[in-house]
Amino acid sequence: xxxxxxxxxxxxxxxxxxxxxxxxxxxxxxxxxxxxxxxxxxxxxxxxxxxxxxxxxxxxxxxxxxxxxxxxxxxxxxxxxxxxxxxxxxxxxxxxxxxxxxxxxxxxxxxxxxxxxxxxxxxxxxxxxxxxxxxxxxxxxxxxxxxxxxxxxxxxxxxxxxxxxxxxxxxxxxxxxxxxxxxxxxxxxxxxxxxxxxxxxxxxxxxxxxxxxxxxxxxxxxxxxxxxxxxxxxxxxxxxxxxxxxxxxxxxxxxxxxxxxxxxxxxxxxxxxxxxxxxxxxxxxxxxxxxxxxxxxxxxxxxxxxxxxxxxxxxxxxxxxxxxxxxxxxxxxxxxxxxxxxxxxxxxxxxxxxxxxxxxxxxxxxxxxxxxxxxxxxxxxxxxxxxxxxxxxxxxxxxxxxxxxxxxxxxxxxxxxxxxxxxxxxxxxxxxxxxxxxxxxxxxxxxxxxxxxxxxxxxxxxxxxxxxxxxxxxxxxxxxxxxxxxxxxxxxxxxxxxxxxxxxxxxxxxxxxxxxxxxxxxxxxxxxxxxxxxxxxxxxxxxxxxxxxxxxxxxxxxxxxxxxxxxxxxx
Numbered sequence: 001x002x003x004x005x006x007x008x009x010x011x012x013x014x015x016x017x018x019x020x021x022x023x024x025x026x027x028x029x030x031x032x033x034x035x036x037x038x039x040x041x042x043x044x045x046x047x048x049x050x051x052x053x054x055x056x057x058x059x060x061x062x063x064x065x066x067x068x069x070x071x072x073x074x075x076x077x078x079x080x081x082x083x084x085x086x087x088x089x090x091x092x093x094x095x096x097x098x099x100x101x102x103x104x105x106x107x108x109x110x111x112x113x114x115x116x117x118x119x120x121x122x123x124x125x126x127x128x129x130x131x132x133x134x135x136x137x138x139x140x141x142x143x144x145x146x147x148x149x150x151x152x153x154x155x156x157x158x159x160x161x162x163x164x165x166x167x168x169x170x171x172x173x174x175x176x177x178x179x180x181x182x183x184x185x186x187x188x189x190x191x192x193x194x195x196x197x198x199x200x201x202x203x204x205x206x207x208x209x210x211x212x213x214x215x216x217x218x219x220x221x222x223x224x225x226x227x228x229x230x231x232x233x234x235x236x237x238x239x240x241x242x243x244x245x246x247x248x249x250x251x252x253x254x255x256x257x258x259x260x261x262x263x264x265x266x267x268x269x270x271x272x273x274x275x276x277x278x279x280x281x282x283x284x285x286x287x288x289x290x291x292x293x294x295x296x297x298x299x300x301x302x303x304x305x306x307x308x309x310x311x312x313x314x315x316x317x318x319x320x321x322x323x324x325x326x327x328x329x330x331x332x333x334x335x336x337x338x339x340x341x342x343x344x345x346x347x348x349x350x351x352x353x354x355x356x357x358x359x360x361x362x363x364x365x366x367x368x369x370x371x372x373x374x375x376x377x378x379x380x381x382x383x384x385x386x387x388x389x390x391x392x393x394x395x396x397x398x399x400x401x402x403x404x405x406x407x408x409x410x411x412x413x414x415x416x417x418x419x420x421x422x423x424x425x426x427x428x429x430x431x432x433x434x435x436x437x438x439x440x441x442x443x444x445x446x447x448x449x450x451x452x453x454x455x456x457x458x459x460x461x462x463x464x465x466x467x468x469x470x471x472x473x474x475x476x477x478x479x480x481x482x483x484x485x486x487x488x489x490x491x492x493x494x495x496x497x498x499x500x501x502x503x504x505x506x507x508x509x510x511x512x513x514x515x516x517x518x519x520x521x522x523x524x525x526x527x528x529x530x531x532x533x534x535x536x537x538x539x540x541x542x543x544x545x546x547x548x549x550x551x552x553x554x555x556x557x558x559x560x561x562x563x564x565x566x567x568x569x570x571x
Contacts, residue, residue: 001032001494001520002058004188004206008199009041012050012060018219019051021285021486022194027054028286028487032494035059035188037179037202042066061184063177065170065198069128082120083130084139089113091143094243095153107254107274110247118175118205126176131169137161144240152239160236167241171248174201186210189520190497192490193252197222197245200252207255213501215493216252219262219285220410221269223249228316228408250274257497260490263411263432281493285411286486289478292420295397296474299422304463305335307456308399308423310392311406311414312345313353318428320359321449322405323379327363328453330378333460338379341395357381396421400466401459404428407446412436419477424469426455436481440473498522 005011011022026034034057040046043066053060075083090113093106121127130136140161144153156164179185179202191203192215203214223245230238253259253275260283261267267280295301307326311317319340326338344350360379382389389395396402402418402425409431416436418425425441427433434443442459444451459466479485499522509515 001190001498001522002188003029003032003034003494004185004191004203004212005034005036006191006193006199006202007036008039008065008195008197009045010038010194010199012036012038012053012057013040013045014048014051015045018194023051024286024288024483025487025490026057028483029491029494030054030056032056033058035185036061037185038062039065039174039198061179063173065173068132069126069173069176073125073129075124075130079120079124080135082116083127084135086113086116086120087131087136088139088142090117091140092146094247095143095149095240096146097148097150107247107250111251111254114204114248114251115208117172118208121175122180122209128169128173128176131172132165136169137165140165140240150239150243152236156236156240160234160240163237164240167237168244171198171244172201174198174205177202180205180209182210185212188212189501189523190215190494192494193217195220195222196249196252200256201248204252204255213257213497214252214255215258215260215497216256217260217262217283218266218270221249221266221273223273224269246273253279257500258493260493264435265410265432281489283486283489283493284481285413286483287413287416287420287477287481289420289482291391292393292396292417295393295421295423297422298397299467299470301397302400302423303337303398304400305333305460306337306339306399307401307403307460308339308341308395308418309403309405310341310395310418311404312349313340313342313356314345314349315352316406316408318405318407318447319352319356321447321452322403323356323359323363325405325449325452325456326379328450329456329460330364332453332457336378336460339382339395339398340379341382341384341389341392343383353381392417393421396423399423400463401426401456403452403456404433405446405452406430409433415441416477416481419473419481422470422474424459424466425473426452426459428452437473438476440469440476442469495522 005022005026007018007022011019013019036057036059038060040062046064050060089109093110093113096106117127143149144156144161185191185202185206186209191206191212193200193203194217196216196218200214200216203216206212207214223242226242226245230241250273253270253273256279258281259270259275259279260281261270262283262285264282267282270280271277307329309319309322313319326336329336340356344353360377364378366377384390384392384395389398396418400423402415402423404412404415404425404427406428407430411432412427415425415427415433419437419440425437427437427441427443428446429443430446437443442455444455459469498520501523503519503523
């Protein structure tokens with residue numbers, strides 16, 4: 001089977017999001033061939049290069065989303081008119097108040113406009129400049145000022161519209177790519193989008209132009225990500241872009257053959273965006289358990305008084321609440337220690353880390369065991385890679401209890417790593433935390449230091465309970481979250497989709513003859529497979545032998561009607 005793997009800011013780039021699970025998927029399904037179509041998000045990502053690719057990756061095609069592209073095309077009057085009509089319809093479908101019962105019509109309106117732009121881009125060689133043109137901005141302005149437009153759209157000003165036009169051009173950049181020919185994405189058996197949004201757009205166009213089935217995997221829904229990452233944007237920009245992401249998500253879910261959320265939290269968001277429940281298959285992300293095996297098999301090596309937090313340092317992790325909770329823990333358990341292990345995420349993360357270190361110094365002055373001993377702070381800020389903590393597994397193994405204090409979380413990969421290590425956990429009830437840990441850890445409300453402290457103290461004082469929870473957590477993680485189960489699930493989904501997809505083409509050899517075994521054995525070949533007369537005879541109808549049962553005919557019954565490869569594909 002030939003798979004077109006579609007990514008945005010991920011595989012095969014070294015620093016890509018979700019690149020690790022894509023790499024494990026490709027390496028685990030070595031019986032299939034993969035073509036990778038990757039969209040990069042930054043110049044730095046391009047400069048860092050790719051991860052080593054396995055031999056089953058046959059081709060890699062890339063495009064950028066971060067640099068402005070000028071196609072240099074001078075379009076005629078007819079092309080300009082087509083663009084103004086399609087883009088105007090796209091904008092109007094986003095920001096018009098829809099009466100109850102007409103949502104499907106607006107969804108069709110958006111889809112028709114989107115595919116109209118795609119066909120225009122194919123005819124004209126791309127649309128990057130047109131999507132940033134004055135025509136595009138004026139179309140946005142007309143849609144915002146039209147009767148029935150949303151209130152937030154009516155409040156948009158010219159600077160807001162310029163920003164929205166630039167962001168839409170970036171999101172719609174895949175429309176202008178030359179990936180949708182019969183020898184490109186049209187030659188794959190299945191498109192697998194590793195996320196929604198712009199990554200799934202090439203899959204939508206491959207389905208539109210070449211009828212290639214689409215599988216969409218999301219561990220975080222793009223609309224939710226937009227709300228979380230744009231809190232300080234002007235309301236008009238935030239609302240207008242949210243409408244676009246919502247419409248694009250709905251169209252993606254409508255056209256996808258199967259949708260695979262990584263957890264129930266993402267699944268609820270997908271259903272909210274219009275996904276059909278019949279298409280949803282929850283597939284938890286596969287994680288490599290091998291690096292954590294030694295820690296998981298020797299839980300007695302942990303310091304019984306040490307709590308560990310591991311992750312990226314950023315405001316969403318709410319380390320401030322964790323530090324205040326630890327102050328209460330120290331009052332109940334004076335010997336407790338807290339190890340915060342992780343690097344800051346960007347400039348904002350670096351500033352947050354400095355703030356947390358200052359807060360820790362205020363809450364916990366350096367303490368010494370005696371008059372001649374050197375004082376030390378019970379809270380330490382560390383990073384993996386040093387002599388004390390060479391790896392994340394060593395970080396988890398250093399403590400008897402792992403804490404997660406986030407206020408925003410998708411799938412808690414760090415929590416699952418702690419479960420692989422057989423550690424008991426105390427977590428805040430956010431994202432997919434409860435789904436991940438099941439009943440193998442304690443869960444408290446977010447931004448509640450007192451509840452977090454009480455749960456931690458309860459486990460610090462009960463080693464037997466900690467041991468039971470840790471063993472149960474490890475068993476659960478090994479059952480649900482390993483690479484093997486993830487690969488097995490996607491292999492089955494690939495076969496399921498292909499078995500319901502008619503053969504679209506017949507591969508020919510150099511002599512122009514049909515190439516044997518060019519179609520995967522699982523592919524659905526449409527047509528009538530049984531001869532009607534044979535079925536009648538076999539059931540004792542006209543022409544059947546009268547001297548015995550219906551299946552005992554005098555002459556052998558031909559089981560199938562001969563169908564050539566060309567005829568089968570045509571049907």
